[in-house]
Amino acid sequence: MQITVNGRSISINEGLDGEMPLLWFVRDFVQLTGTKFGCGIGQCGACTLHVNGDAVRSCSYPVSALSEGDAVTTIEGIADGEKLHPVQQAWKEFDVPQCGYCQAGQMMAAIDLLKQYPNPTDEIIDQNHDNLCRCGTYDRIRKAIHRAADLMAGKG
Template identity: 55%
Template sequence: MKIDFEINGKATSVDVDPQMPLLWVVRDELNLKATKYGCGKAMCGACTLHVDGDIFRSCSLAVEYVSGKSVTTLEGLSKNEGHLHPVQQAWIDENVPQCGYCQPGFMMAAAKLITVIPNPTDQDIKANISNICRCGTHPRIIKAIKRAAQIQQTTTLISDGKAKE
């Protein structure tokens, strides 16, 4: 079945089984490999991405669900290395990744969290992100999310200021 949707700001069309998980569509049909397979049961969060601005675990989301919708993966979070998303910048500032495999899912969850809770506490972060990391980057992830929130606020203030000028 032909399914049309938007991926990282661009229109796309795939012809696949409508039940195929979005994870495999993104990875193997669209060749965007940042979104990871971890458990296949929506438990580990390695496959987290955004659909119309909400977070989803794409290993357990049939592609037909995103028909006509807008999907963002980590590849679409920033334009390029010179214009990083606050979350990516904070991940670099706090030297977060170890093996790095779970990080795309964490970054996508974090990017959503700081839009809902612009100034999250440790408790907000701990209560709202249930992804799994085996290397033990947890303390740095928490620090990086708080830093990303700060970067986001500074950026917002600057752009608000510009808008007023």
């Protein structure tokens, strides 16, 4: 089966265990380590990436759930070359990360949230953004999501 990861064509061999979570396939077979392991049960969101543009918690998403031609996007694939994605830019402006381990998942979740709610209220963020950050960067994440919404609406 052929899929793409960040636009690059990747083969999934028949012999690969279909139960393998997409997280480990991306980390150990595609060698993209930006997507992180946190809990293995879809609770913390550190492993969030996109399949066909939708955020999924890849630790609990088996490779067998993928279909021919599916497009997987990880944190490494969202910038436009030198130019950061507006969410990355907003994260930079608010100096969001502390340890930074969960932030790939936070940003991938935020991109999906902004796709559904281009101008989210605090309440919408509260209800829809539930990735865990053990350093406690929530205040800055909230501000950065609002800022990214502005950037994406051209209100740079």
